[in-house]
Amino acid sequence: xxxxxxxxxxASTLAAGWMWLTLSGVVSDLFLPPPxxxxxxxxxxxxxxxxxxxxxxxxxxxxxxxFTGFGLGAAIGTLLGLLMGYLPIVDxxxxxxxxFLRPLPxxxxxxxxxxxxGIGETSKITLLFLAALPVSAVAARDxxxxxxxxxxxxxxxxxxxxxxxxRHVVFPSALAEIFTGARLAxxxxxxxxIASEIIAGTSGIGWMILDAGRFLRxxxxxxxxxxxGFMGIALDRLLLAAEARWVxxxxxx
Amino acid sequence: MTKTLTTRRRLLQGAGLGAAALAAPAIAxxxxxxxxxxxxxxxxxxxxxxGDGSIEQAAGAKVNWIExxxxxxxxxxxxxxxxxxxxGIGSSPTASGISQGIGYEVxxxxxxxxxxxxxxxxxxxNIKSPADFKGKNVGVPFGSTSHFRLLGxxxxxxxxxxxxxxxxxxGDAMMAxxxxxxxxxxxxxxxxxxxxxxxGGEVYKTYDKLExxxxxxxxxxxxxxxxxxxxxxxxxxxxxxxxKTLDTYAKSPDEASVIVGKQAGVTAAVAKADMAEYDFxxxxxxxxxxxxxxxxxxxxxAGVLKGTADFLVEQKSIRAAPALSAFVKAxxxxxxxxxxx
Amino acid sequence: MHDWRSLALxxxxxxxxxxxxxxxxxxxxxxxxxxxGPADVxxxxxxxxxxxxxxxxxxxxxxATLGRxxxxxxxxxxxxxxxxxxxxxxxxxxAAxxxxxxFLRPLPxxxxxxxxxxxxGTGDLSKIALLFMGAFPTIxxxxxxGARQVSAQRIQAARSLGATPRQVLFxxxxxxxxxxxxxxxRIALAGAFSSVVAAELxxxxxxxxxxxxxxxxxxxxxxxxxxxxxxxxFGMGLSRTLVVxxxxxxxxxxxx
Numbered sequence: 068x069x070x071x072x073x074x075x076x077x078a079s080t081l082a083a084g085w086m087w088l089t090l091s092g093v094v095s096d097l098f099l100p101p102p103x104x105x106x107x108x109x110x111x112x113x114x115x116x117x118x119x120x121x122x123x124x125x126x127x128x129x130x131x132x133x134f135t136g137f138g139l140g141a142a143i144g145t146l147l148g149l150l151m152g153y154l155p156i157v158d159x160x161x162x163x164x165x166x167f168l169r170p171l172p173x174x175x176x177x178x179x180x181x182x183x184x185g186i187g188e189t190s191k192i193t194l195l196f197l198a199a200l201p202v203s204a205v206a207a208r209d210x211x212x213x214x215x216x217x218x219x220x221x222x223x224x225x226x227x228x229x230x231x232x233x234r235h236v237v238f239p240s241a242l243a244e245i246f247t248g249a250r251l252a253x254x255x256x257x258x259x260x261i262a263s264e265i266i267a268g269t270s271g272i273g274w275m276i277l278d279a280g281r282f283l284r285x286x287x288x289x290x291x292x293x294x295x296g297f298m299g300i301a302l303d304r305l306l307l308a309a310e311a312r313w314v315x316x317x318x319x320x
Numbered sequence: 321m322t323k324t325l326t327t328r329r330r331l332l333q334g335a336g337l338g339a340a341a342l343a344a345p346a347i348a349x350x351x352x353x354x355x356x357x358x359x360x361x362x363x364x365x366x367x368x369x370x371g372d373g374s375i376e377q378a379a380g381a382k383v384n385w386i387e388x389x390x391x392x393x394x395x396x397x398x399x400x401x402x403x404x405x406x407x408g409i410g411s412s413p414t415a416s417g418i419s420q421g422i423g424y425e426v427x428x429x430x431x432x433x434x435x436x437x438x439x440x441x442x443x444x445x446n447i448k449s450p451a452d453f454k455g456k457n458v459g460v461p462f463g464s465t466s467h468f469r470l471l472g473x474x475x476x477x478x479x480x481x482x483x484x485x486x487x488x489x490x491g492d493a494m495m496a497x498x499x500x501x502x503x504x505x506x507x508x509x510x511x512x513x514x515x516x517x518x519x520g521g522e523v524y525k526t527y528d529k530l531e532x533x534x535x536x537x538x539x540x541x542x543x544x545x546x547x548x549x550x551x552x553x554x555x556x557x558x559x560x561x562x563x564k565t566l567d568t569y570a571k572s573p574d575e576a577s578v579i580v581g582k583q584a585g586v587t588a589a590v591a592k593a594d595m596a597e598y599d600f601x602x603x604x605x606x607x608x609x610x611x612x613x614x615x616x617x618x619x620x621x622a623g624v625l626k627g628t629a630d631f632l633v634e635q636k637s638i639r640a641a642p643a644l645s646a647f648v649k650a651x652x653x654x655x656x657x658x659x660x661x
Numbered sequence: 662m663h664d665w666r667s668l669a670l671x672x673x674x675x676x677x678x679x680x681x682x683x684x685x686x687x688x689x690x691x692x693x694x695x696x697x698g699p700a701d702v703x704x705x706x707x708x709x710x711x712x713x714x715x716x717x718x719x720x721x722x723x724x725a726t727l728g729r730x731x732x733x734x735x736x737x738x739x740x741x742x743x744x745x746x747x748x749x750x751x752x753x754x755x756a757a758x759x760x761x762x763x764f765l766r767p768l769p770x771x772x773x774x775x776x777x778x779x780x781x782g783t784g785d786l787s788k789i790a791l792l793f794m795g796a797f798p799t800i801x802x803x804x805x806x807g808a809r810q811v812s813a814q815r816i817q818a819a820r821s822l823g824a825t826p827r828q829v830l831f832x833x834x835x836x837x838x839x840x841x842x843x844x845x846x847r848i849a850l851a852g853a854f855s856s857v858v859a860a861e862l863x864x865x866x867x868x869x870x871x872x873x874x875x876x877x878x879x880x881x882x883x884x885x886x887x888x889x890x891x892x893x894x895f896g897m898g899l900s901r902t903l904v905v906x907x908x909x910x911x912x913x914x915x916x917x
Contacts, residue, residue, distance in 0.1 A: 070752050070753060070755070070756030071756060072756075073753050073754075073756040073757035074756045074757060074760055076757065077757045077758065077761065078760070081761075097399055097420065097422075097779065098776075098779055098780060118636070119481055155667065156670065159666070159667035159668075159669075159670035159671050159674070160670050160671070160673070160674045161674070162667075162671055162674075163671045163674050163675050164674070164678070166897060167893045167897060168893075169896075169900070170851050170854060170855075170896030170897055170899065171889065171892060171893045171896055172854060172855040172856075172857070172858035172870070172896070174855075174858050174859050174862065174870070175858050175870065175873050175888060175889050175892050176889050178492065178873065178874070178877040178885055179696075179882070179885060179886070179889070181492075181493050181496050181497075182492075182499075182695050182696075182880070182882065183691070183695060183696070185496070185497060185500045185502045186459075186487065186489065186493060186496070186497045186502050186503075187502065251848065254766075255852075255855075257767060257769060258769035258770065258771070258852075258855070259769075260769070261769040261771045261772050262769075262771055262859060273769075273771075273772065274488075276772050276775075277775075278462060278463075278488070280392075280396070280775035280776075281390070281392035281462065281463040282392070282416055282463065282632075282637050282638055283392075283395060283396065283399060283416075283417075283420055283422075283779075284638075285776070285779070288773075288775060288776060289776075291772070292768065292773055292776075295768060295769065295772050296764050296765075296767065296768050298767075299766075299767025299768060299769075300763070300764065300767055303767055356783070356784075358864070361875075361878070384866065385866060386783055386864050386865075386866050387715075387864075387866055387871075387875065388863075388864055389874075389878065393783075393863055393864050396775060396778050396779060396783075396863070396864070397778070397782070397783040399779055400778055400779050400780070400781070400783060400787075401782065402778075402782030402783040402784060403783060490878075491878050492877040492878050492879075492880060495880055496695075496880075499695065511879070515880075585879050585881075586879075
């Protein structure tokens with residue numbers, strides 16, 4: 068049997084199960100909306116938007132926050148991580164904070180951020196920034212640490228300067244791990260985005276789900292979840308493509 | 321190889337047992353508790369009965385108190401069948417829940433809100449008339465009775481969402497926003513309201529005109545219909561316990577304020593001031609046509625719920641509102657009648 | 662760099678942080694309403710140890726949060742590892758199931774919390790389900806990747822020695838993929854710990870996350886900070902535990 072047939076079989080079983088559960092009334096619409104309702108909800112969102120703002124604006128708001136928070140966090144985190152990998156002093160000083168921040172649940176300090184930074188975009192972006200920073204830093208640091216010393220010595224014996232060694236040996240070698248860290252960071256940032264849209268604001272796809280959930284509009288909630296899912300997949304694919312382009316020698320190391 | 325395999329297996333087994341041991345209480349608790357009552361931490365005589373265990377005694381079962389922050393959470397819990405009674409759910413979420421056919425009924429009122437939920441404006445924002453709200457930031461918890469009132473205020477004064485920037489803020493977020501100067505006004509209840517007032521705010525009265533225009537809001541006690549039907553004696557006893565706290569508050573408000581303050585985490589003075597703004601309708605008075613009616617005859621409150629639901633439909637918060645009869649049916653004064661006798 | 666030197670520098674770093682924190686409050690750079698100082702947090706800790714927080718003891722809250730986290734994580738691991746290994750070895754299984762898993766993976770858990778509460782109620786079950794749904798795709802994907810990268814030669818060698826498929830799975834594939842599986846487990850546990858706090862946002866009556874949110878409603882920044890510090894410490898502890906288990910078990914990783 069061809070593999071795609073297996074995929075099709077699972078997909079159709081799930082779809083059939085869904086339709087049976089909803090159309091036969093075994094499960095109330097509140098718990099699992101029938102396909103028709105989801106379709107209507109999607110059309111409604113596309114035509115009328117949600118709470119008087121078009122759907123694409125909500126999606127754009129969320130994406131802008133993700134990119135800004137991730138961009139800043141990954142950039143500064145990578146920089147910090149490179150420094151930590153190179154200079155043991157920086158590592159010793161920064162490590163306690165990085166290691167503490169990394170497993171810290173974001174929603175827990177979100178409250179403090181609102182109190183300090185207000186309800187605007189600043190607190191949200193800061194939260195996302197802090198979510199991405201530790202992961203990127205650790206990835207960059209490990210990337211530097213795992214550079215083959217043999218290579219570095221070869222470059223040194225060829226008379227390369229410290230900067231040249233970094234640019235041509237260390238950085239390219241660490242890039243693979245930096246990208247792995249980046250993919251992880253995007254996932255975390257994306258998840259944290261939903262958390263950050265719980266605070267003030269009237270926009271964002273995460274806020275839309277939360278608001279719809281308050282009134283038990285399961286149809287909007289489901290459509291929103293589907294949109295979030297596809298957005299997440301797209302983000303991951305984007306990074307994979309970037310990784311493939313820039314780290315194309317990863318296999319050959 | 322076998323030796324390391326055994327050590328590895330042992331380590332894995334140990335880790336697994338450790339995890340299971342820690343997880344066991346969580347899994348055990350995942351089984352349904354005896355009775356699940358949802359409540360708000362608020363300055364209300366109800367907290368007396370919660371604190372001294374009289375409600376638990378009346379329930380005749382171990383009570384699992386579930387603290388919620390919004391009526392929406394109660395609706396979700398009721399829809400999931402995992403809450404049996406909800407104390408203090410607002411009329412706005414209640415109207416929403418009844419419209420969506422969630423299986424609960426209103427068994428009593430906790431209070432008629434009146435001035436207890438009100439608009440607080442920043443003194444420095446110089447807001448004297450409805451038109452002054454244009455271009456301002458107003459915070460309110462979406463989906464609450466305050467939200468209902470605020471939307472009513474905008475409607476009555478012909479202000480739209482483009483004129484006034486309405487922000488979805490829960491209590492703590494609103495307090496923070498107020499402290500930082502991010503909002504010019506907030507529509508909410510105490511303790512946040514009183515905190516805003518002491519921090520450069522003043523009251524902007526809206527409740528009298530809004531009530532006259534039909535925007536009545538109240539806090540209610542609801543019970544899951546199925547649970548109440550199987551525990552009628554407990555329901556009546558619980559309402560009796562609640563009625564006692566109203567008597568206590570009426571007779572000795574200072575003493576009551578001390579207890580309530582402790583339960584709600586505020587000073588007795590704040591508790592007293594907060595409670596003074598609510599209209600705690602006595603149980604007997606609830607059983608009149610002016611409020612819930614009597615068994616067999618509907619009261620005005622069914623109309624209030626229906627009006628609320630219709631407004632929510634207009635705001636596109638809920639899809640459709642059923643006819644008045646659904647709301648009449650959803651108010652069950654039978655238990656209250658038994659309690660009052 | 663000598664270990665004691667990095668320890669000293671680390672401690673210096675933390676101490677400086679504590680001093681800055683203290684000064685912010687003492688010099689009133691930020692009002693103590695908005696940021697409680699170290700002394701207040703300590704006082705809150707002592708108070709809660711004696712009197713509990715809202716009828717819950719600190720131990721109760723810690724155990725509740727850790728218990729939920731481990732329950733969801735353990736369930737995801739027990740289901741995800743075997744499933745992932747199977748999917749890595751069988752193209753049919755992969756084709757049949759992977760697309761569902763890959764759709765679930767980037768879904769932030771908080772987005773479907775309301776649905777889970779609707780389906781499973783407001784008790785612990787919905788929270789554990791949330792953690793399970795968050796950890797399961799990650800662990801399964803890691804196990805899949807782990808199984809895939811097992812050298813085909815090894816499997817062939819084992820088969821030619823007469824090993825049954827079950828023995829191949831248990832003695833060759835599983836150990837060889839353990840290192841990749843552990844990477845997945847570490848990521849999943851970190852995610853589960855983050856999610857458990859999010860899960861305690863709605864209709865919870867105990868737990869460290871609940872304590873933080875409950876305190877936030879009254880702007881008790883001292884309790885909020887206490888909760889954050891405890892969560893950070895336990896998060897680090899959980900992370901470290903897995904790393905230690907990882908190192909003890911996978912001692913041959915470097916030698917491959």
